[in-house]
Amino acid sequence: MINFHILTLFPEMVMQGLHTSILGRAAERGDISIEAVNIRDYTTNKHGRVDDYTYGGGAGMLMQAQPVYDAYRAVIDHVSQNENKNKSARVIYLTPQGKTFCQEMAQDLAKEEELIFLCGHYEGIDERVLEEIVTDEVSIGDYVLTGGELPAMVMVDAIARLVPGVLHNDESAQTESFGNGLLEYPQYSRPEIWHDKQVPQVLLSGDHAKVDAWRLEQSLLRTRERRPDLYEKYREKHPETT
Numbered sequence: 001m002i003n004f005h006i007l008t009l010f011p012e013m014v015m016q017g018l019h020t021s022i023l024g025r026a027a028e029r030g031d032i033s034i035e036a037v038n039i040r041d042y043t044t045n046k047h048g049r050v051d052d053y054t055y056g057g058g059a060g061m062l063m064q065a066q067p068v069y070d071a072y073r074a075v076i077d078h079v080s081q082n083e084n085k086n087k088s089a090r091v092i093y094l095t096p097q098g099k100t101f102c103q104e105m106a107q108d109l110a111k112e113e114e115l116i117f118l119c120g121h122y123e124g125i126d127e128r129v130l131e132e133i134v135t136d137e138v139s140i141g142d143y144v145l146t147g148g149e150l151p152a153m154v155m156v157d158a159i160a161r162l163v164p165g166v167l168h169n170d171e172s173a174q175t176e177s178f179g180n181g182l183l184e185y186p187q188y189s190r191p192e193i194w195h196d197k198q199v200p201q202v203l204l205s206g207d208h209a210k211v212d213a214w215r216l217e218q219s220l221l222r223t224r225e226r227r228p229d230l231y232e233k234y235r236e237k238h239p240e241t242t
């Protein structure tokens, strides 16, 4: 069970996306919980503003420290009250300047009970509140997005599917394939011939050992071709690989 808390100016965006399909059903069952906290609800500005100009000038607006900090405090106070203890939670700030997200980070974060995601907008967030509350800065890749919501959703999806109960057995079998560090082998369903293309004969043979060997071979070929970096890593762990 993990409780995900997402601090954002666009709570509907996050809730829509994360209560669909597998994660929606996992939340209904109580295997995870996902809450979006609207940072704007915590501003003390009488016009509901959460941003202001940057000291030193330059283009763009910055999210102010006060509403971000108070939204964070509300989550922490609520969590501590529920659990009747002072829990500390990791706070992940989504920023292109962070460490690049990967499967290993997802596995590490999946051990936590509470995770707080902080989504920035405009030109970012006042550095002083980041210094006080953020424990991890994470990027999802080398390209620029308009805000941290999509990255937070990517991370929640990748972490949530590792929580026991979220995936069913047939789904988690899929995990193994990328979990072993190789790309997925090609897969086929009915009909046996489509657009003159025949399903590989070995898959129709009923010989499970042969099927497994073929799939591993296909995974290796694909990984060597498309992701030589992953292939080299795999070879270091499995020296018997040609």
Ligand code: 6GU
Residues within 6 Å of the ligand: 093, 094, 095, 096, 138, 139, 140, 141, 142, 143, 144, 145, 146, 147, 148, 151
């Ligand atoms: Cl975490 N935020 C933004 N704004 N852009 C990104 C990103 C994060 N990761 C990659 N691009």
